[in-house]
Amino acid sequence: MNDAALEITGLTKSFRVGFLGRERRPVLRGLDLAVRRGEVFGYLGPNGSGKTTTLKILMGLLRPDRGSARVLGEPLESAGWRHRIGFLPEHPYLYDYLTASEYLDYAGRLFGLAAPVRAERSRDLLRLLGLTRSANLPLRRFSKGMTQRVGIAQALINDPELVFLDEPMSGLDPIGRHVVRGLIVDLKSRGKTVFFSTHILSDAETLCDRVALLRSGEILKVGRLDEILTVDVAHMEVLASGVAEAALQSLPGVLRRHAIGERWRLEVKEAGLGAVVGAIEAAGGRVLSVQPVRQSLEDYFFNEVVASGSLDQAWEAGD
Amino acid sequence: MGSGRLRRVAAVAANTFRESVRERVFYNLLVFAMLMILSGLLLARLSIRQHEKIIKDVGLASIDVFGLVIALFMGVGLVSKEIERRSLFPLLAKPLRREEFFLGKFAGLALTLATNVAAMTAGLLLTLWATGARPDLRLLHAVYPITLGLLLVVALALLFSTLASPTIAAVATLCLVAAGRLSDVVRNARTVLPNAPAWLVEAVYYALPNFRNFDFKDRVAYGEAVPAATLAWVTLYAVVYVGAVLAVGVLAFRRRELH
Numbered sequence: 001m002n003d004a005a006l007e008i009t010g011l012t013k014s015f016r017v018g019f020l021g022r023e024r025r026p027v028l029r030g031l032d033l034a035v036r037r038g039e040v041f042g043y044l045g046p047n048g049s050g051k052t053t054t055l056k057i058l059m060g061l062l063r064p065d066r067g068s069a070r071v072l073g074e075p076l077e078s079a080g081w082r083h084r085i086g087f088l089p090e091h092p093y094l095y096d097y098l099t100a101s102e103y104l105d106y107a108g109r110l111f112g113l114a115a116p117v118r119a120e121r122s123r124d125l126l127r128l129l130g131l132t133r134s135a136n137l138p139l140r141r142f143s144k145g146m147t148q149r150v151g152i153a154q155a156l157i158n159d160p161e162l163v164f165l166d167e168p169m170s171g172l173d174p175i176g177r178h179v180v181r182g183l184i185v186d187l188k189s190r191g192k193t194v195f196f197s198t199h200i201l202s203d204a205e206t207l208c209d210r211v212a213l214l215r216s217g218e219i220l221k222v223g224r225l226d227e228i229l230t231v232d233v234a235h236m237e238v239l240a241s242g243v244a245e246a247a248l249q250s251l252p253g254v255l256r257r258h259a260i261g262e263r264w265r266l267e268v269k270e271a272g273l274g275a276v277v278g279a280i281e282a283a284g285g286r287v288l289s290v291q292p293v294r295q296s297l298e299d300y301f302f303n304e305v306v307a308s309g310s311l312d313q314a315w316e317a318g319d
Numbered sequence: 320m321g322s323g324r325l326r327r328v329a330a331v332a333a334n335t336f337r338e339s340v341r342e343r344v345f346y347n348l349l350v351f352a353m354l355m356i357l358s359g360l361l362l363a364r365l366s367i368r369q370h371e372k373i374i375k376d377v378g379l380a381s382i383d384v385f386g387l388v389i390a391l392f393m394g395v396g397l398v399s400k401e402i403e404r405r406s407l408f409p410l411l412a413k414p415l416r417r418e419e420f421f422l423g424k425f426a427g428l429a430l431t432l433a434t435n436v437a438a439m440t441a442g443l444l445l446t447l448w449a450t451g452a453r454p455d456l457r458l459l460h461a462v463y464p465i466t467l468g469l470l471l472v473v474a475l476a477l478l479f480s481t482l483a484s485p486t487i488a489a490v491a492t493l494c495l496v497a498a499g500r501l502s503d504v505v506r507n508a509r510t511v512l513p514n515a516p517a518w519l520v521e522a523v524y525y526a527l528p529n530f531r532n533f534d535f536k537d538r539v540a541y542g543e544a545v546p547a548a549t550l551a552w553v554t555l556y557a558v559v560y561v562g563a564v565l566a567v568g569v570l571a572f573r574r575r576e577l578h
Binding site for chain 1 (some may be wrong): 323326327330334337338341342404405406408409410411412413414415416576577578
């Protein structure tokens, strides 16, 4: 069996712009990507980097200028893999006049599922996503977060092997985000592959086995987060409490300090760590933790964007 | 068409039917049409003779006009609204081909219109019965071609709905319907434009949907029957024309990029 759930080769797409559409603006520039079966893969990038365009091409909503893709081992043009995937579009708009149950039943019918299977899966998914009590309300009465959850439910109605989620956390409140994070973890534990696009980097850090970083239609980097994000052992992060700011001001080796309520987070040179810890304790404070400075995905992303161009350039491509 | 395909077309059709019958405007139009049919009673009182013919005239005209309004207003938004609101995105990611979606939409609205025409026809027959006239089933000889004509309007509206916004689709469909109802004017265009090439006038005449082919209202109101052969010819014309329009619509929808 092919190990790749998704293989993209040389995917290129441009949109017509300007008067009479004579000019073309590139949105994807020769994208190469492979997603392994059973992994949670984050597709990250700022607004306009080409995330949604990639997903629309994969789902057959847009045609690529060049390039090809294979989904679950089958060519993109084949229809067979569509029985085995689920898709949540960005900001899904569902039918106002249907109830959540009716909508899921409709989605199930398009997969050719038998009525009892549709009923059982709808019930289970609505319960899993906390929508049981709203199952028979028209969707026009749903909040944005509830609509998003119904959108996720329809993507899972066929128990897919591979799920594409475009900004799945969009519009969700903290409880909804917790539920969806749990759902993604559960899908992975059942051997499913999850491909999700997001610009909320903390979600990717929590959930993803691997990520691809996209900017202006090009892949910047693909890999595990611990491979991408550097650990800076020359600098340490010290979390301390019960120490006055005045005692910290005169300490040598403290590069930065931030107050977090009653606590202080200090960035310290590794060579001066012992002296700083000693000084905090001498001033009557407590050292709560010491750890090497780890670059966050957000730091990495921002540095890459700023290092190689302006913010305007990062946003220019447009989905 | 395989059973899987038919099932998917039927699922889209059933959903479109549900969408249409849950639209408030549908009921408003239906109630208004019924009132128009009932107004035939009032008009019949103004006439010394021909009560029955007036009721039939007004009733059949109401079925035709309100059917056209429903076909037009619902048809032009069928695909364009789904594209605009992106509600078809999750559907097309499923094993649903674009042509299945398109044909399902057509079938769903066709079913809605057939239901609507059946309700209005029942209203007309009841009105006739209420005045003491014998319910004349020959009315169906006019109602059936009207329904075929409405299916053609739906197909045209659906085609334009795939290519343009609802407003532009409505204007384009209305223009074609008007031209098709005035097709004799097109055929006689050379009396006003003598320099127009005869072949061009003929080509335009035959290319336009000839809605006059579906109009037997006067004959039926006078109590004449329409021969079965004529009805068969009208059916064939509708099948061929609707089929051609749907084929063009499917091709256009397949090529369309959905942003």
